[in-house]
Amino acid sequence: MHHRLFPLLSWLFLAFSVPVLAQHPPNVILLIGDGMGVAQVSSAFYFGEGTPHFQRFTKIGLVKTNSVSNKVTDSAGAATAIATGVRSYNRAISVSPDTVSVPTILEQLRDDYGYRTGLVSLTSITHATPACFYAHVADRDEHHEIAAQLIGSGVDFFAGGGLDYFTRRADGRDLYRELASQGYRLDSLELSPADPSRKNGYLLAPESLPSKVEGRGDFLPDAARMGLDYFTRQEAPFFFMVEGSYIDWAGHAENDTMLIREVADFDKTLGILLDYVEAHPNTLLVVTADHETGGVSLAKKYHPQVVFGQKKEIPAEVAVSFNSNQHSAELVPIFAKGKGEDLFPGIYQNNEIFTRLLRVVRSEQ
Numbered sequence: 001m002h003h004r005l006f007p008l009l010s011w012l013f014l015a016f017s018v019p020v021l022a023q024h025p026p027n028v029i030l031l032i033g034d035g036m037g038v039a040q041v042s043s044a045f046y047f048g049e050g051t052p053h054f055q056r057f058t059k060i061g062l063v064k065t066n067s068v069s070n071k072v073t074d075s076a077g078a079a080t081a082i083a084t085g086v087r088s089y090n091r092a093i094s095v096s097p098d099t100v101s102v103p104t105i106l107e108q109l110r111d112d113y114g115y116r117t118g119l120v121s122l123t124s125i126t127h128a129t130p131a132c133f134y135a136h137v138a139d140r141d142e143h144h145e146i147a148a149q150l151i152g153s154g155v156d157f158f159a160g161g162g163l164d165y166f167t168r169r170a171d172g173r174d175l176y177r178e179l180a181s182q183g184y185r186l187d188s189l190e191l192s193p194a195d196p197s198r199k200n201g202y203l204l205a206p207e208s209l210p211s212k213v214e215g216r217g218d219f220l221p222d223a224a225r226m227g228l229d230y231f232t233r234q235e236a237p238f239f240f241m242v243e244g245s246y247i248d249w250a251g252h253a254e255n256d257t258m259l260i261r262e263v264a265d266f267d268k269t270l271g272i273l274l275d276y277v278e279a280h281p282n283t284l285l286v287v288t289a290d291h292e293t294g295g296v297s298l299a300k301k302y303h304p305q306v307v308f309g310q311k312k313e314i315p316a317e318v319a320v321s322f323n324s325n326q327h328s329a330e331l332v333p334i335f336a337k338g339k340g341e342d343l344f345p346g347i348y349q350n351n352e353i354f355t356r357l358l359r360v361v362r363s364e365q
């Protein structure tokens with residue numbers, strides 16, 4: 001009996017172990033639209049040319065965003081939940097409600113699975129959303145401390161603004177020089193080609209980069225493409241967070257033109273990431289928001305003049321309408337494509353995103 005089972009067992013062992021051994025854990029790309037609710041996504045369908053890349057998703061869900069302190073979250077509370085799986089208070093940067101550091105998904109994938117890691121933001125790299133992936137502080141305004149924690153995080157590729165927090169510091173440290181002495185290839189002027197044999201950092205503005213209407217150009221899609229090129233040359237899986245930061249700022253400014261152009265830029269970046277996932281199937285792309293900003297709706301558009309007390313609708317057009325200049329408590333959309341995409345449809349709390357990402361990495365599907 002034994003000798004007849006043995007060849008079968010060894011064949012089974014080979015059949016199941018070889019593919020597992022040959023393949024890295026999946027790459028994880030997280031694209032976050034700060035302030036991007038369903039209405040913001042909808043704007044791409046009414047104001048863009050052609051079909052938005054959002055339409056390429058078939059696995060879609062909704063995410064509850066409230067923090068433990070506020071029904072209406074801020075970016076810090078929401079990004080802490082997404083990055084650590086632990087819900088905390090508004091202004092927290094990856095600390096628990098009692099301000100104890102909680103390990104982030106970036107740190108766990110780096111330490112436990114050997115992932116390379118990357119961050120792209122249009123704001124300072126020390127701003128709440130990117131900070132929640134590598135730093136742990138009690139309040140989001142501690143930019144100098146957050147910058148100091150980036151030094152120790154070992155992030156392999158980062159691009160954004162915030163140079164002043166590295167070079168103009170009360171403690172006299174020059175963190176830019178410290179990064180260079182750690183072996184980083186740095187650039188503070190442009191997205192020059194990355195060196196695949198080193199870590200690369202781009203700090204291209206003293207604070208935030210300009211918005212699209214202020215002339216940012218193609219920084220977001222270009223930085224996303226550069227990051228993917230860099231990681232593809234590494235002999236390791238990667239975790240890459242990319243943030244479209246100004247959709248939120250358009251909501252705060254109640255600026256419809258800014259909102260439409262930032263969402264279009266986000267969708268262009270999304271196209272690059274989706275193309276990558278389709279060419280590299282052992283990759284998961286998750287797209288979501290930290291919260292909605294502006295209570296935006298796409299409403300009827302009216303002629304500017306009121307005639308005989310009557311507003312006259314323009315039936316062929318639609319207007320971006322703001323309910324406030326603040327964040328809202330609306331559910332935000334989540335989209336997934338690639339390895340493990342089936343785990344993401346549904347309606348759930350934002351800290352579940354962390355849990356589901358880890359399940360995909362551990363192949364617990």
Ligand SMILES: [Zn+2]
Binds near residue numbers: 075249327
């Ligand atoms: Zn905001």
